[in-house]
Amino acid sequence: MNFLNGITLLLVYQLVGEVTVRLLSLPIPGPVLGMVMLFLTLMIRGATPEPLENASSALLSHLSLLFVPAGVGMMSHFGRIADEWLPITLALFLSTIITMVATAGIMQVTSRWFARPENAGGQRDE
Numbered sequence: 001m002n003f004l005n006g007i008t009l010l011l012v013y014q015l016v017g018e019v020t021v022r023l024l025s026l027p028i029p030g031p032v033l034g035m036v037m038l039f040l041t042l043m044i045r046g047a048t049p050e051p052l053e054n055a056s057s058a059l060l061s062h063l064s065l066l067f068v069p070a071g072v073g074m075m076s077h078f079g080r081i082a083d084e085w086l087p088i089t090l091a092l093f094l095s096t097i098i099t100m101v102a103t104a105g106i107m108q109v110t111s112r113w114f115a116r117p118e119n120a121g122g123q124r125d126e
Helices: 002-024 030-045 050-061 063-076 078-083 085-114
Strands: none
Touching (some): 050 063, 063 078
């Protein structure tokens, strides 16, 4: 029953995100907004409920199964991928580089924001 409660909670957050996106005409996917809402809820609570932890662990243990449809899609569209290999390769390469640079920059900025001053209050370390 714990697993079922956790899955239900995940689906409720997905539904709330989907409804919110459609009502407000937001330019992001509903499930993404639902997961942001779930994240914020968990941050406020400070802990993960046991049913949600059980359900998420079970889903993550079978994560590789979620790549099967993508693999099938690649095989069924192999001819088109072969015809368009250069733009696909460039897009993948450039998006990876841009993501790595953006992540490094964001990490630098946030680590400066959250860094504790070493000598708070003007006290000297001896």
